[in-house]
Amino acid sequence: xxxxxxxxxxxxxxxxxxxxxxxxxxxxxxxxxxxxxxxxxxxxxxxxxxxxxxxxxxxxxxxxxxxxxxxxxxxxxxxxxxxxxxxxxxxxxxxxxxxxxxxxxxxxxxxxxxxxxxxxxxxxxxxxxxxxxxxxxxxxxxxxxxxxxxxxxxxxxxxxxxxxxxxxxxxxxxxxxxxxxxxxxxxxxxxxxxxxxxxxxxxxxxxxxxxxxxxxxxxxxxxxxxxxxxxxxxxxxxxxxxxxxxxxxxxxxxxxxxxxxxxxxxxxxxxxxxxxxxxxxxxxxxxxxxxxxxxxxxxxxxxxxxxxxxxxxxxxxxxxxxxxxxxxxxxxxxxxxxxxxxxxxxxxxxxxxxxxxxxxxxxxxxxxxxxxxxxxxxxxxxxxxxxxxxxxxxxxxxxxxxxxxxxxxxxxxx
Numbered sequence: 001x002x003x004x005x006x007x008x009x010x011x012x013x014x015x016x017x018x019x020x021x022x023x024x025x026x027x028x029x030x031x032x033x034x035x036x037x038x039x040x041x042x043x044x045x046x047x048x049x050x051x052x053x054x055x056x057x058x059x060x061x062x063x064x065x066x067x068x069x070x071x072x073x074x075x076x077x078x079x080x081x082x083x084x085x086x087x088x089x090x091x092x093x094x095x096x097x098x099x100x101x102x103x104x105x106x107x108x109x110x111x112x113x114x115x116x117x118x119x120x121x122x123x124x125x126x127x128x129x130x131x132x133x134x135x136x137x138x139x140x141x142x143x144x145x146x147x148x149x150x151x152x153x154x155x156x157x158x159x160x161x162x163x164x165x166x167x168x169x170x171x172x173x174x175x176x177x178x179x180x181x182x183x184x185x186x187x188x189x190x191x192x193x194x195x196x197x198x199x200x201x202x203x204x205x206x207x208x209x210x211x212x213x214x215x216x217x218x219x220x221x222x223x224x225x226x227x228x229x230x231x232x233x234x235x236x237x238x239x240x241x242x243x244x245x246x247x248x249x250x251x252x253x254x255x256x257x258x259x260x261x262x263x264x265x266x267x268x269x270x271x272x273x274x275x276x277x278x279x280x281x282x283x284x285x286x287x288x289x290x291x292x293x294x295x296x297x298x299x300x301x302x303x304x305x306x307x308x309x310x311x312x313x314x315x316x317x318x319x320x321x322x323x324x325x326x327x328x329x330x331x332x333x334x335x336x337x338x339x340x341x342x343x344x345x346x347x348x349x350x351x352x353x354x355x356x357x358x359x360x361x362x363x364x365x366x367x368x369x370x371x372x373x374x375x376x377x378x379x380x381x382x383x384x385x386x387x388x389x390x391x392x393x394x395x396x397x398x399x400x401x402x403x404x405x406x407x408x409x410x411x412x413x414x
Contacts, residue, residue, distance in 0.1 A: 067151030335370030
């Protein structure tokens with residue numbers, strides 16, 4: 001079964017709201033093994049909606065609409081679909097009574113156009129709306145299924161789960177199983193080069209790379225009637241990939257680098273403290289966003305200026321004068337100092353040039369990250385490209401990656 005999702009609403013095209021309905025429906029349909037090949041967004045215009053439906057009918061046997069079922073003049077979805085199908089709109093008495101009861105109960109005046117929400121396509125299966133007024137509809141004709149759902153997500157989602165999903169589940173046995181692998185420290189093109197033969201030879205499972213905010217993800221997708229068998233197919237492909245680029249792998253979606261570092265610290269009963277210069281507290285903020293961060297995080301010192309580095313972290317003025325704040329020596333000293341001052345097992349530090357101009361005659365993107373324990377201090381030099389915000393974000397991510405690697409005793413700490 002191939003599906004197309006058509007979202008109706010000019011507010012989507014204007015960017016006033018995001019089309020989260022399509023994301024939800026695609027995810028749900030994938031669980032049932034239903035292919036979604038197209039998302040379409042159409043404004044509140046019956047002619048353009050008709051064009052979109054005619055196009056969808058050429059490539060899909062399941063068309064799901066969201067939006068355009070409300071009481072106003074620009075809510076034209078069911079009117080348009082009823083004309084395409086050659087059917088009348090009729091009142092659903094249960095839906096109409098529910099609307100009347102609502103206004104009676106709340107004591108509000110009901111305008112006549114609210115009756116419009118109780119109109120349904122003749123001969124369709126009516127899907128009750130427990131969260132709102134406009135019911136949904138499901139109708140089948142000429143081997144094709146049309147499903148009309150309300151636009152507000154808090155109405156659409158329960159309607160799909162309560163009525164649409166059971167209906168579709170009974171008709172389709174094949175399942176699609178996906179797994180997202182996350183990598184850091186390797187670019188999309190480099191990762192793709194390492195596994196190009198696997199991508200070229202893919203059929204089932206499929207491999208789809210995606211780059212996002214200095215990370216790379218691989219989505220592995222398998223299709224089979226038996227979910228366990230599909231999982232095993234993905235397992236085999238994952239092992240092949242890890243054999244090539246496993247040193248950059250850090251977890252599965254929805255894992256993040258801060259979470260990966262947090263779980264490693266917690267599992268090994270270790271604590272960390274941070275000394276932040278160019279990141280300005282970003283590392284500490286991302287770590288403390290995680291519930292339970294107090295189990296592993298002792299605290300931080302944001303030493304943005306050299307005098308704070310001297311006064312709060314006891315960085316010698318002579319070191320700052322000879323090596324500079326953006327240096328290997330300063331990164332090590334910051335990490336050692338914050339570890340001791342906060343009573344942590346590990347200290348991590350960030351110093352560098354986020355831009356937009358050079359500092360200490362160092363180029364924009366020059367970054368040092370320090371890691372220290374009670375015995376040893378390390379410093380790692382990075383040359384990062386991008387805007388000031390992107391350099392700061394990547395620096396914090398690199399810190400989390402180094403931290404988890406330190407705990408795991410993997411490269412560069414093994």
